[in-house]
Amino acid sequence: MAAPETSTAAVPTLHTNNTVRNAFGGVLSFFILLLIGVLAFSIRLFSVIKYESVIHEFDPYFNYRVTQFLTKKGIYDFWNWFDDRTWYPLGRVIGGTVYPGLTLTAGTIWWLLNSLNIPLSVETVCVFTAPIFSAFASWATYLLTKEVKGAGAGLTAAVLLAMVPSYISRSVAGSYDNEAVAIFALIFTFYLYIKTLNTGSLFYATLNSIAYFYMVCSWGGYTFIINLIPMHVLLCIVTGRYSSRLYIAYAPLVVLGTLLAALVPVVGFNAVMTSEHFASFLVFIIIHVVAFVYYIKGILSPKMFKVAVTLVVSVGLAVCCAVIAVLIALVASSPTKGWSGRSLSLLDPTYASKYIPIIASVSEHQPPTWPSYFMDINVLAFLVPAGIIACFLPLTDASSFVVLYIATSVYFSGVMVRLMLVLAPAACITSGIALSEAFDALTGSIKFQLPGVSTDAEVDAGETSSDTTEAQNDEVKAEKPEETSKDRRSKKSKKKEREHVERPSAKAKVKTKAEKKRLLALPLEASAVSLLLLIVLGAFYVVHCVWAAAEAYSAPSIVLTSRSRDGLHVFDDFREAYSWLRHNTDVDDKVASWWDYGYQTTAMANRTVIVDNNTWNNTHIATVGTAMSSPEKAAWEIFHSLDVKYVLVVFGGLVGYPSDDINKFLWMVRIGGGVFPHIKEPDYLRDGQYRIDSQATPTMLNCLMYKLSYYRFVETDGKAYDKVRRTEIGKKYFKLTHFEEVFTTHHWMVRIYKLKAPKNRIRGKTKKSKSKTSSSSSSKTSGTKKKNPWH
Amino acid sequence: MAREKSSKDNAQALFHSLRSAYAATPVNLKIIDLYVGFAVFTALIQVVYMATVGSFPFNSFLSGVLSCVGTAVLAVCLRIQVNKEFKDLPPERAFADFVLCNLVLHLVIMNFLG
Numbered sequence: 001m002a003a004p005e006t007s008t009a010a011v012p013t014l015h016t017n018n019t020v021r022n023a024f025g026g027v028l029s030f031f032i033l034l035l036i037g038v039l040a041f042s043i044r045l046f047s048v049i050k051y052e053s054v055i056h057e058f059d060p061y062f063n064y065r066v067t068q069f070l071t072k073k074g075i076y077d078f079w080n081w082f083d084d085r086t087w088y089p090l091g092r093v094i095g096g097t098v099y100p101g102l103t104l105t106a107g108t109i110w111w112l113l114n115s116l117n118i119p120l121s122v123e124t125v126c127v128f129t130a131p132i133f134s135a136f137a138s139w140a141t142y143l144l145t146k147e148v149k150g151a152g153a154g155l156t157a158a159v160l161l162a163m164v165p166s167y168i169s170r171s172v173a174g175s176y177d178n179e180a181v182a183i184f185a186l187i188f189t190f191y192l193y194i195k196t197l198n199t200g201s202l203f204y205a206t207l208n209s210i211a212y213f214y215m216v217c218s219w220g221g222y223t224f225i226i227n228l229i230p231m232h233v234l235l236c237i238v239t240g241r242y243s244s245r246l247y248i249a250y251a252p253l254v255v256l257g258t259l260l261a262a263l264v265p266v267v268g269f270n271a272v273m274t275s276e277h278f279a280s281f282l283v284f285i286i287i288h289v290v291a292f293v294y295y296i297k298g299i300l301s302p303k304m305f306k307v308a309v310t311l312v313v314s315v316g317l318a319v320c321c322a323v324i325a326v327l328i329a330l331v332a333s334s335p336t337k338g339w340s341g342r343s344l345s346l347l348d349p350t351y352a353s354k355y356i357p358i359i360a361s362v363s364e365h366q367p368p369t370w371p372s373y374f375m376d377i378n379v380l381a382f383l384v385p386a387g388i389i390a391c392f393l394p395l396t397d398a399s400s401f402v403v404l405y406i407a408t409s410v411y412f413s414g415v416m417v418r419l420m421l422v423l424a425p426a427a428c429i430t431s432g433i434a435l436s437e438a439f440d441a442l443t444g445s446i447k448f449q450l451p452g453v454s455t456d457a458e459v460d461a462g463e464t465s466s467d468t469t470e471a472q473n474d475e476v477k478a479e480k481p482e483e484t485s486k487d488r489r490s491k492k493s494k495k496k497e498r499e500h501v502e503r504p505s506a507k508a509k510v511k512t513k514a515e516k517k518r519l520l521a522l523p524l525e526a527s528a529v530s531l532l533l534l535i536v537l538g539a540f541y542v543v544h545c546v547w548a549a550a551e552a553y554s555a556p557s558i559v560l561t562s563r564s565r566d567g568l569h570v571f572d573d574f575r576e577a578y579s580w581l582r583h584n585t586d587v588d589d590k591v592a593s594w595w596d597y598g599y600q601t602t603a604m605a606n607r608t609v610i611v612d613n614n615t616w617n618n619t620h621i622a623t624v625g626t627a628m629s630s631p632e633k634a635a636w637e638i639f640h641s642l643d644v645k646y647v648l649v650v651f652g653g654l655v656g657y658p659s660d661d662i663n664k665f666l667w668m669v670r671i672g673g674g675v676f677p678h679i680k681e682p683d684y685l686r687d688g689q690y691r692i693d694s695q696a697t698p699t700m701l702n703c704l705m706y707k708l709s710y711y712r713f714v715e716t717d718g719k720a721y722d723k724v725r726r727t728e729i730g731k732k733y734f735k736l737t738h739f740e741e742v743f744t745t746h747h748w749m750v751r752i753y754k755l756k757a758p759k760n761r762i763r764g765k766t767k768k769s770k771s772k773t774s775s776s777s778s779s780k781t782s783g784t785k786k787k788n789p790w791h
Numbered sequence: 792m793a794r795e796k797s798s799k800d801n802a803q804a805l806f807h808s809l810r811s812a813y814a815a816t817p818v819n820l821k822i823i824d825l826y827v828g829f830a831v832f833t834a835l836i837q838v839v840y841m842a843t844v845g846s847f848p849f850n851s852f853l854s855g856v857l858s859c860v861g862t863a864v865l866a867v868c869l870r871i872q873v874n875k876e877f878k879d880l881p882p883e884r885a886f887a888d889f890v891l892c893n894l895v896l897h898l899v900i901m902n903f904l905g
Contacts, residue, residue, distance in 0.1 A: 202888035
């Protein structure tokens with residue numbers, strides 16, 4: 001505003017111009033958001049195009065089976081379902097041990113579509129649930145980042161989240177797992193918390209509790225929310241940012257949230273009894289104390305307040321100590337200090353390998369390598385530090401929350417590679433903030449220096465951008481962009497003009513501001529080149545994300561392909577084996593295999609299994625592991641005692657499939673040895689090395705897993721060359737005494753054996769009598785050596 | 792001795808100033824404070840009852856105590872919002888939010904009571 005006279009005349013037209021620009025900006029951002037949703041949905045469809053619309057991996061098959069049950073029988077039967085077809089003979093209470101959010105969501109969608117007479121099958125709905133919810137998640141990221149920094153940062157963060165490979169890996173079409181809806185619930189809960197914090201409205205606090213309930217229903221990772229939010233509240237109190245909005249944001253969430261969490265059967269009373277939730281209660285008490293202190297401070301004079309403080313401190317300290325002593329005694333009385341095994345393994349990364357080998361054996365629970373960070377969040381790894389700095393200019397409650405979120409999620413992602421998924425939204429938010437600030441700075445500098453455009457109205461526009469420019473001069477060169485930058489740039493500059501036109505400023509002030517800005521603005525060429533570089537690097541990000549989605553994360557792992565000179569080979573052995581089981585065995589036959597394949601067997605073959613991926617009973621798994629590590633007779637005894645009829649092993653030696661049971665065998669030994677001490681891992685290793693060739697130990701060459709994997713393997717190429725272990729096997733010619741082979745798939749990847757029935761009469765066994773025990777036992781042993789009674 | 796007397800004087804002066812400051816608050820806020828006190832008192836009675844009789848069924852105890860604590864917390868939120876600090880929030884909106892939140896809370900309580 002140069003002079004008051006011109007400004008009063010100019011303001012009406014400027015005002016209408018700004019309304020038009022606002023409207024244009026609004027419509028543009030709506031269409032951008034729509035496109036982001038479509039992008040998030042389509043980038044996850046590679047597996048459907050390259051393979052087929054099939055459910056991937058292992059865990060999704062369990063969720064699929066539960067959803068089928070829900071759609072067939074209805075919700076009451078689902079709540080009360082006791083599944084007797086897994087963990088034979090123990091069974092599993094599905095209603096009480098499953099996180100129902102995902103299945104209820106997919107079931108609701110299916111029911112809705114069917115009531116509208118759109119006859120999609122349950123499988124189709126299950127396969128496409130994840131891409132739909134990833135679109136919702138990117139919209140939720142837009143809302144969250146908009147609350148923190150503004151609409152420009154929101155759009156950037158949303159488009160980054162739509163494509164980030166870490167999130168794609170767990171939400172491709174077909175990956176029907178808890179994380180598909182849980183990440184959306186996580187971001188949405190955080191958005192509602194920040195919204196409540198910014199507005200202080202109880203309505204949003206209610207919505208926040210309901211969103212938190214949806215998160216508790218969906219995933220065990222809800223403990224992250226119920227620990228992060230109290231941490232943030234504590235941080236705000238300690239840094240002097242307490243306000244009544246903080247109280248409104250936090251206190252109703254704790255009460256309602258605990259109640260709602262206790263409603264979900266799988267959590268139940270754990271919501272008040274386990275250490276994972278104690279942080280929220282502690283901070284609940286602390287915030288009440290702080291609120292009370294502020295209230296008293298408000299109604300008393302300062303002198304009286306000092307008196308009150310001394311009085312309270314002396315009395316309160318004694319009471320506090322007593323209460324804390326009681327609490328500590330309560331918590332210390334339990335051996336794990338009240339934490340569950342999984343949470344302890346997150347806090348102490350070495351805990352699982354020492355005490356719970358099953359948790360340590362899952363590949364997703366290993367710490368990530370450095371390259372996996374670059375693979376999974378790519379360019380964002382460089383932008384996150386810039387975003388953290390941008391959050392401090394200026395520091396608000398919301399931006400301090402973002403900083404805390406990224407710090408904690410980086411730590412947890414370092415413990416377990418599976419938790420890179422929780423890091424992804426935080427990285428996208430901070431990178432979105434960094435990018436949008438960079439664009440502000442660069443475009444502001446360009447606008448300031450374009451000839452004939454710089455009126456006094458733009459002076460203020462340049463001023464704020466130059467403030468951020470000063471702080472970000474160093475980061476500008478190292479930052480990267482993306483494709484829709486042009487739209488965003490114009491939209492943001494319009495938005496800024498509107499803001500600064502309406503801000504009044506005196507003439508004198510303007511002059512010094514203009515001078516200051518002239519000194520702080522970047523040179524025109526540098527800004528333009530940096531802008532171009534940011535756009536180019538955004539292109540790299542997009543290319544990497546699309547490559548990762550297409551090549552790395554779209555394999556359904558139930559169907560394998562390989563390219564050779566002859567073309568494309570498809571290995572569909574798993575489904576071949578399961579359908580053989582389905583069609584050639586009785587409905588009540590029990591199948592024993594390693595726990596990896598339990599879910600798939602119950603879902604696709606519809607047979608009862610002994611152990612499955614839920615791994616809730618370590619002793620049962622150890623029993624199966626011991627059976628696999630024992631010689632044939634002992635294994636037969638164990639399986640016979642469990643009523644097992646068929647044994648299933650996965651063998652990759654003929655085609656070079658590396659995730660077969662022989663490679664997992666040492667884990668079977670370790671887990672079995674953890675419960676049954678007669679299984680010792682060194683017995684299976686020659687000089688500390690795991691071998692299956694002629695140098696292998698006799699225990700290894702005689703164990704059931706070896707025999708079932710390599711039975712008749714020598715008939716394939718005459719030399720019994722194992723392509724995965726890259727040697728010829730040790731024992732090539734042997735017969736099975738207690739098992740018979742009933743099916744081997746086309747590429748020998750799955751092999752099914754049947755337990756032979758016990759003979760009616762055993763040769764050489766005499767009547768039991770005390771004098772003859774030694775002779776009978778010796779005759780029995782000699783009988784087994786010379787004449788095998790099982791043939 | 793003198794210190795004790797002065798601290799006693801201080802305590803009395805503190806008490807008086809607190810009383811006078813509180814008496815100056817508007818009547819509607821005092822009603823809300825009374826409601827909060829009643830809810831907390833009810834929660835304490837329930838805890839004492841559980842301590843004497845035992846905690847079975849635990850879900851009923853939990854829902855009872857948490858409903859008292861929840862209404863107390865929500866009433867405090869209402870009091871905060873109705874106070875002069877939130878100038879641009881009409882008290883009708885604050886009360887409507889309060890009612891909605893209470894509705895959700897009691898729905899959950901009814902479900903969990905068993």
